[in-house]
Structures are given as C-alpha cells and as structure tokens.
Amino acid sequence: MTFVETHTGRNDLPTRDFSWMVDASAKRFRIHTQAYVGEDVYKAELERIFERTWxxxxxxxxxxxxxxxxxxxxxxxxxxxxxxxxxxxxxxxxxxxxxxxxxxxxxxxxxxxxxxxxxxxxxxxxxxxxxxxxxxxxxxxxxxxxxxxxxxxxxxxxxYRGFIFANLDPDAGPLLDHLGRARDIIDLKLNMSPVGEIRLVSKPYSVRYKGNWKFQAENIVDQYHFLFVHSPFSKLQTKYGESTGDFGVHKAGKSHAERRNTRYHGDTYGCSQGHGLAFQPESDPENLKQGHFAEHFARLSEKYDEEMLCRIGGKCAAAIFPNLGMIHHQIRTWRPLGPDLTEVTVYPYELVGLDDELNAGMLRSQERFYGPSGYGMPDDVDIFSQNTEGLRGRAVEWLILERGIGSDVETENGDFRGLPASEACQRGLWRKWASAMKGIEQ
Structure with missing residues (x-):
C-alpha cells in the first residue's frame, strides 16, 4: 500500500482553490474570515500544508x-x-x-x-x-x-542542530531549503550555550484554546500586541522590576513610551517558506557585562565578535512554518484540532554547559510569564478566544494585515524585511499559505 493510496478520497478538496482568501497587492493585504473558520479550509490545510511540509x-x-x-x-x-x-x-x-x-x-x-x-x-x-x-x-x-x-x-x-523534522511527502525538497533564514534564529538561540546545545529536561505543559492554529503562529512574532494584550503585566513589571522574577526577560521602562521603545527595535522578516522572524539585537554591548549573564557573556566574547555577541545576547523569536515556535528559552508547538480548536505545548529548555543557577533562573522566568499560572499565556488564550468570537460577525468579510507594508523591503531570496512592529511576519505566513492552498486545474 502506498502513501498516495492511503490519502485520497477527500471529496473535491484537492481541486478547490482557497488562495483567493488572501487578497494581496503592493499596498493591500487582506485575509478572508473563512481562512480562519472554514471547516473545508481546515481539512484542506491538513492535506496541503501539514502533509506536504517539513x-x-x-x-x-x-x-x-x-x-x-x-x-x-x-x-x-x-x-x-x-x-x-x-x-x-x-x-x-x-x-x-x-x-x-x-x-x-x-x-x-x-x-x-x-x-x-x-x-x-x-x-x-x-x-x-x-x-x-x-x-x-x-x-x-x-x-x-x-x-x-x-x-x-x-x-x-x-x-538540524537537534531539531527533528519529518515530512510525509516523499518528494519534498531538503530541510535546509525549507528552514532558510529561520536557521539564524535556531543558531542564535543555541549559540547562547557554551557548547552550542540545548536539552529538554523540564516537563512540557499544554493548553488548548478556542481558536484557529494560525492565531498562535501569527502571535508569537507579533511585537504590536504586547503592550495592549499584556498591559497589566507590563505595569506590574515596571513597578516591581526584578522582584517579579524578570531574570533579564521582558525588561521595561517607567513610561509607556519607554516600554514601547524597548520593544520596537530590530527587524522582522516574512520568509518565502512561511516563517515569521523577529530580531532584536542588544543595542549596547555594555549591557551584556551586567546582570545575571555577565560572566557568561565574557566567556562568549572569546568566541564571537561584538556584533554577533549582541545578536546572541539580544532577543529573537520565530514562527517556523507550520508548527514550531521559538521565543526566549522555550520551544513551542501548536497542533490544529479543528478550525476553531488548537493545542499549544511549551517545552522550556536548558542551555548545555551553563551554570545550573542560570538555567534555574531562566526556568523561573518562564513560569512567571508562560507557565500555567503565569501572566502571558492566559492573556493570549483569552485574546484568541475573543478573535474567534469576533469572527462570528461574518458581515465583515476581511481582516487587515497592512501594518508596515509600505516599508517592507523584498530581499534577494524572496523574503520581506520589515520594521520591528510591522506585520511582515504575518504576511510571510499568509503568502506561503496562499501558495499551498491553490487548487489543482482540472
């Protein structure tokens, strides 16, 4: 029995064209509501995206x-x-x-x-x-x-560097071609380790939310939402600082403007493979000589030049199409359970070769924001549910993803580089989605 023989019979889904649900031009980028809520869309995604992608x-x-x-x-x-x-x-x-x-x-x-x-x-x-x-x-x-x-x-x-990928399509191209620029994020995260490795030792935790899987893929690299969705956390952090268990994560200024400037720097990328990437290098190398990781960065400075050290010591996040996220010191996956139900699993990781106290501190910071009783995860799950409820208003057909579209720059390999609060990341996902969801001519 062959793979093809076991994956046929899904009515007319293989021939239906869903790509029209992405209305894109030089200054316009709109997504149709049905791309998030349609049962037929969801079934086609399983076949055309998840069964044909790394x-x-x-x-x-x-x-x-x-x-x-x-x-x-x-x-x-x-x-x-x-x-x-x-x-x-x-x-x-x-x-x-x-x-x-x-x-x-x-x-x-x-x-x-x-x-x-x-x-x-x-x-x-x-x-x-x-x-x-x-x-x-x-x-x-x-x-x-x-x-x-x-x-x-x-x-x-x-x-790739310990990350195991699989593809149900026997004719799929090489994994490295699929990863493309996303390798930069994986490399930066792992190169924070003295030996370039991570390990998953903490028990992962999962949450299910009432909403489409693409909400999570969009959100993990969305700089724009943080000061609104996570406003209560941001205010607590500003008031109490390190006493909240910050451990160098989610640093914030004393005013809204300072908090915004802290988050709005660096570059974003919407990749041709569907990945969304956000890079926020450390702007002042002197900052790496302070805080919990000062001695660690002193050792890393013997291995990397100052520019690379600032990239490693900064922040970066990735939504690697279709189901992998990396942010802070965690791997995150999302699994579609239906057009309006998604399971997200978070895997905190340790840096191999790092002091146990530093790894423990990073885990505490994960618990503070991303853990089951943390501040961040409940906020995001709630907003995904609000999105799902809002999309019931089908009288409004289109969603708008045009923030920063005029400042995006297409690179030589087909990626689009955007400003830090641009929706370039999300547009990259949807361009790939539209390509994968095209119908087959009869």
Missing amino acids: TYVAHESEIPTPNEYVTSYIGDQPVIAVRDREGVVRVLINRCVHRGAALCREAKGKTRAFICPYHGWSYDTSGKLVGITDRNIAGGYDEDFDAPEGLYRVPKVDI
Missing part, C-alpha cells in the same frame, strides 16, 4: 539513547519519534497495521518493542513487524498470509 516533531535530547521514544503529531496524524536500537532516528505513524489502534499512549518512554494493546502485534523500534500473536492457532493466518512489513515510516526525516 514539520517539527521532537528534539534529540528527548531520545538520547537507543529505544527511547516520544509521541508527537504531524498535523492531526499521530506519530512516534524514536531512536531505534541502531541509534537511527525514525518517525513512525502511531497506528498498528492490523486494526488501526494507536500503539503508544504514553508521551515518552523506552522500549524494545511497540506492542499493540488491541491484539498484541509487536514491532521493533525501527517499525518492523516482529510478532503476530497466535498466528497459526484457532482460525489464525494461512501460511501464505501477506503480512505487512511493519509500521508506516514517514519517508522524510532530517535533523
């Missing part, structure tokens, strides 16, 4: 030794990311080939074999079928039974 599924630090695994998703399809007994990283569809039961119900673990809870068929960690229970007993299988080879192996798996 998707982040796990980090190597989660499966450091043979036979370790984590469960994950490609769109709505459950997968297992596993390091087999030979040490090869594989991504397998989490479905028994017999009667379709999910094999793994745990988020992570270590095993020599995946055993189906329904009828006991077993598979080794490479996905090979190694056992059929009671094969020749009491109405079992004939000697010439055409047994399947094993679990479906996702045909494309690649790793």
Whole structure:
C-alpha cells in the first residue's frame, strides 16, 4: 500500500482553490474570515500544508539513547519519534497495521518493542513487524498470509542542530531549503550555550484554546500586541522590576513610551517558506557585562565578535512554518484540532554547559510569564478566544494585515524585511499559505 493510496478520497478538496482568501497587492493585504473558520479550509490545510511540509516533531535530547521514544503529531496524524536500537532516528505513524489502534499512549518512554494493546502485534523500534500473536492457532493466518512489513515510516526525516523534522511527502525538497533564514534564529538561540546545545529536561505543559492554529503562529512574532494584550503585566513589571522574577526577560521602562521603545527595535522578516522572524539585537554591548549573564557573556566574547555577541545576547523569536515556535528559552508547538480548536505545548529548555543557577533562573522566568499560572499565556488564550468570537460577525468579510507594508523591503531570496512592529511576519505566513492552498486545474 502506498502513501498516495492511503490519502485520497477527500471529496473535491484537492481541486478547490482557497488562495483567493488572501487578497494581496503592493499596498493591500487582506485575509478572508473563512481562512480562519472554514471547516473545508481546515481539512484542506491538513492535506496541503501539514502533509506536504517539513514539520517539527521532537528534539534529540528527548531520545538520547537507543529505544527511547516520544509521541508527537504531524498535523492531526499521530506519530512516534524514536531512536531505534541502531541509534537511527525514525518517525513512525502511531497506528498498528492490523486494526488501526494507536500503539503508544504514553508521551515518552523506552522500549524494545511497540506492542499493540488491541491484539498484541509487536514491532521493533525501527517499525518492523516482529510478532503476530497466535498466528497459526484457532482460525489464525494461512501460511501464505501477506503480512505487512511493519509500521508506516514517514519517508522524510532530517535533523538540524537537534531539531527533528519529518515530512510525509516523499518528494519534498531538503530541510535546509525549507528552514532558510529561520536557521539564524535556531543558531542564535543555541549559540547562547557554551557548547552550542540545548536539552529538554523540564516537563512540557499544554493548553488548548478556542481558536484557529494560525492565531498562535501569527502571535508569537507579533511585537504590536504586547503592550495592549499584556498591559497589566507590563505595569506590574515596571513597578516591581526584578522582584517579579524578570531574570533579564521582558525588561521595561517607567513610561509607556519607554516600554514601547524597548520593544520596537530590530527587524522582522516574512520568509518565502512561511516563517515569521523577529530580531532584536542588544543595542549596547555594555549591557551584556551586567546582570545575571555577565560572566557568561565574557566567556562568549572569546568566541564571537561584538556584533554577533549582541545578536546572541539580544532577543529573537520565530514562527517556523507550520508548527514550531521559538521565543526566549522555550520551544513551542501548536497542533490544529479543528478550525476553531488548537493545542499549544511549551517545552522550556536548558542551555548545555551553563551554570545550573542560570538555567534555574531562566526556568523561573518562564513560569512567571508562560507557565500555567503565569501572566502571558492566559492573556493570549483569552485574546484568541475573543478573535474567534469576533469572527462570528461574518458581515465583515476581511481582516487587515497592512501594518508596515509600505516599508517592507523584498530581499534577494524572496523574503520581506520589515520594521520591528510591522506585520511582515504575518504576511510571510499568509503568502506561503496562499501558495499551498491553490487548487489543482482540472
């Protein structure tokens, strides 16, 4: 059975053109409401985007030794990311080939074999079928039974600096081509470590919100919203400073203007691959010689020049199309569960080789803003729900994403560079979305 044969029969979705929902020109960029709320749009996204794009599924630090695994998703399809007994990283569809039961119900673990809870068929960690229970007993299988080879192996798996990506499209281009400029964000984040590595050791946490998955992809690189959606937090931070557990994150001035200037600097990018990137280098190298990380940056200065050190010591964030986010000291993923339901999972990470006290401080700052009882996550979830409620007003058809469009500059590789509060990031996502959602001519 081939991949194509198992992914057909979705009515007319493969031929329908949804790209008209992005109305874009030199000075105009509007998105139709149905691009966020349409059930048919959502089903087409699963097929045209999530089944044909490099998707982040796990980090190597989660499966450091043979036979370790984590469960994950490609769109709505459950997968297992596993390091087999030979040490090869594989991504397998989490479905028994017999009667379709999910094999793994745990988020992570270590095993020599995946055993189906329904009828006991077993598979080794490479996905090979190694056992059929009671094969020749009491109405079992004939000697010439055409047994399947094993679990479906996702045909494309690649790793960039520990980030494991998978692609269900066997004809997909190279991962590095898909990442493009997004590699800069990954590199800056990891190069904060003395040895250039991160590890996921804290238990991740998840939240579900009533809204479309693209709200999260847009929001994580949206500089414009912070002082409005997170206004109460910003005021508390201004008043109490480091006593809130800031640990060098979300620094703010004493006035609204100072807080705005703190956030509105650097560049944004809307990439041709659909990524949104935000870069905020440290403007004053002397600031790196102060605070919790002063000694750490002194050591890094022996490895990097001043310009690169300011980039590493500044802030940056990414929405890597279609499902991966990086901001501060965390990896974030989002999983579509329907046109109006999304699951977001946050994975705080440690910098390998960094002092334990500094890693602990970074984790505390994560808990303060992004944790289940933090200030930031509830704000964002609430605004996504408000967006969803507002979009019920279908009498207004279009949303406006034109902030900064006149100042965007197209680069030689097709990316658009924007000012810090531009919606260039969001426009990059939607250009890629429109390209992927074009119909097939009949």
